[in-house]
Every structure is written in structure tokens, then in C-alpha cells.
Amino acid sequence: MKKQFNPERSRGAKPKVAFFDFTDCEGCQLQFANMGQALLEVAGLVDIVNFREIMSEEGQDYEIAFIEGSITTDKDVTRVKKIREKANVLVALGACATIGGVNGIKNRAPLELAKERVYGKKSDTINTINTMPVHKVVKVDYFIHGCPAYIPEIITVIKCLLMGRPYVLPNYAVCTECKMNENVCRYEKDQECLGPVTRAGCNSWCVNNGNRCYGCRGLVDNPAADGQKDILLKYGLKLEEILQHFTLYNDSMGEKYDQAFK
Ligand code: SF4
Numbered sequence: 001m002k003k004q005f006n007p008e009r010s011r012g013a014k015p016k017v018a019f020f021d022f023t024d025c026e027g028c029q030l031q032f033a034n035m036g037q038a039l040l041e042v043a044g045l046v047d048i049v050n051f052r053e054i055m056s057e058e059g060q061d062y063e064i065a066f067i068e069g070s071i072t073t074d075k076d077v078t079r080v081k082k083i084r085e086k087a088n089v090l091v092a093l094g095a096c097a098t099i100g101g102v103n104g105i106k107n108r109a110p111l112e113l114a115k116e117r118v119y120g121k122k123s124d125t126i127n128t129i130n131t132m133p134v135h136k137v138v139k140v141d142y143f144i145h146g147c148p149a150y151i152p153e154i155i156t157v158i159k160c161l162l163m164g165r166p167y168v169l170p171n172y173a174v175c176t177e178c179k180m181n182e183n184v185c186r187y188e189k190d191q192e193c194l195g196p197v198t199r200a201g202c203n204s205w206c207v208n209n210g211n212r213c214y215g216c217r218g219l220v221d222n223p224a225a226d227g228q229k230d231i232l233l234k235y236g237l238k239l240e241e242i243l244q245h246f247t248l249y250n251d252s253m254g255e256k257y258d259q260a261f262k
């Protein structure tokens with residue numbers, strides 16, 4: 001039977017951590033590399049055995065696996081299942097892994113048509129399946145949302161993980177954080193924003209920096225879709241406009257998205 005990760009038992013012996021990338025841009029792993037002092041502190045608490053962006057060695061003995069990227073081929077399915085069998089703790093890192101992310105745009109069209117559009121006459125030679133987030137294939141213990149993942153949340157999740165505690169995802173909208181940060185609402189500036197239905201946890205990162213929310217952290221569990229529609233109506237926007245932006249990240253979340261907005 002597989003050992004459970006136990007921080008008490010592991011005291012003294014650093015847990016071995018491995019990072020694996022699937023279909024993605026590796027930007028979330030880059031966020032780790034960008035953690036600066038915090039990365040050094042994390043490196044003091046764990047033994048990183050596999051992390052392509054910062055080391056050339058490839059260790060296959062690990063207890064904690066970070067999965068970056070979405071699942072888009074049969075080989076991916078087999079590979080992530082093998083990693084799950086080996087890991088005591090599995091973390092989905094970034095929007096590609098947690099909600100399918102940008103790669104999910106492929107799911108808008110029938111698979112054969114999507115392949116043909118990208119690969120033309122060579123599409124027959126391409127083996128691909130509809131994009132899936134990691135939890136559609138294997139059990140995920142911790143989710144770190146975002147494109148890219150937000151460094152303060154990465155650190156919080158690592159602390160929880162090392163203490164053997166769950167990380168409770170925020171289940172309220174980005175607007176809550178945005179209001180606490182006293183931003184002027186983008187709707188007041190004639191822009192649509194997905195903050196009202198998007199899961200918080202990034203401290204309204206984009207809005208704080210003069211942008212709007214594109215929904216990269218996925219929907220809150222019970223999105224106030226009617227409220228979002230009312231806002232659009234109030235500002236004279238069309239539902240189609242916002243849906244176009246919303247599917248940038250959430251195409252792989254099929255039913256949840258459909259239930260909320262169609
Ligand atoms: S979530 Fe975004 S930044 Fe992270 S790997 Fe995917 S595309 Fe790159």
C-alpha cells in the first residue's frame with residue numbers, strides 16, 4: 001500500500017519533490033524560479049529531484065509531484081497515472097493543470113476539425129484527445145490556480161502541504177479582493193471584466209496593475225451568472241462578448257461553464 005505523506009515522520013528527512021510538465025508553456029514553473037528568497041527557503045525544506053527549469057538532473061524517486069500543464073494525449077493520460085501511483089501528494093500547478101487553460105480552446109471545435117485546422121493534411125499523423133485538466137484523470141490533492149500561478153499562493157500551498165494540512169481554495173469572487181484593494185472598477189472604464197464570477201486568490205492581481213480579469217483562475221463554485229449578466233446589461237455589453245473572453249481559459253470545464261452561462 002502507498003505511504004501517506006506524513007510531516008511528523010518526515011521530520012529530519014526532507015521530502016523529495018518533482019516537477020513534471022505536460023501541455024503548457026512552463027510559465028508556472030518559471031514562477032517558482034522567480035520566487036527569489038522564498039525559493040531558497042523552500043529549497044531548504046525539501047529535496048528537489050526533478051525540475052527542468054532550474055536543474056539538469058532527473059530524479060524519479062519522489063513523494064510530492066507538481067503537475068504543470070493539461071492532459072492532451074493518450075500518452076499524457078498514462079504518464080500522469082504513473083506519476084500519481086508513485087506520488088503521495090499531487091499538486092496541480094497553474095490554469096493548464098487545474099482547469100485545462102488556454103489549451104482548452106481546442107475543445108471548441110470537434111477534435112478532427114481542430115486537428116485539421118492546425119496540422120492540415122498531416123492531421124492524420126497527430127495523436128491527440130480533448131484537453132483535460134489533471135483532476136479529470138487522477139486525484140489531485142492541492143490546486144494552485146492561475147495563469148501564471150500567483151507566487152504568494154504558491155508559498156501558502158507549499159506551507160500547507162509541508163504541514164500536512166489542506167489548502168482551502170477561496171470560494172468567493174475576485175471582485176471581493178478588488179474592492180478591498182480599492183481599485184476603480186473596469187466597468188466604470190467601459191471595459192468588461194470577469195472578476196464577478198472568477199475564483200479569488202490572486203489578490204485581483206491584473207486589476208491592481210491596470211488590466212481586467214480574464215478569468216484565469218476559473219469559476220467560483222456557484223458563480224453569480226445572473227449578476228454578471230445584469231452587470232453586462234447595465235453597461236450595454238453583450239453576453240457573447242464576455243463569453244468570448246471567458247472561454248479563453250475555461251473551455252475544458254465544459255459542464256460547469258455551460259450550466260452557468262448557456
Ligand atoms: S497556466 Fe499559463 S503560465 Fe502556467 S503553464 Fe499554463 S499557460 Fe503557462
Ligand code: SF4
Nearest residue numbers: 175178185186193195
Ligand atoms: S468587475 Fe473587475 S474591476 Fe470591477 S470590482 Fe470586479 S474584479 Fe474589480
Ligand code: SF4
Nearest residue numbers: 202206213214215216
Ligand atoms: S485578476 Fe483574473 S485574470 Fe488576473 S490573475 Fe486574477 S483571476 Fe487571473
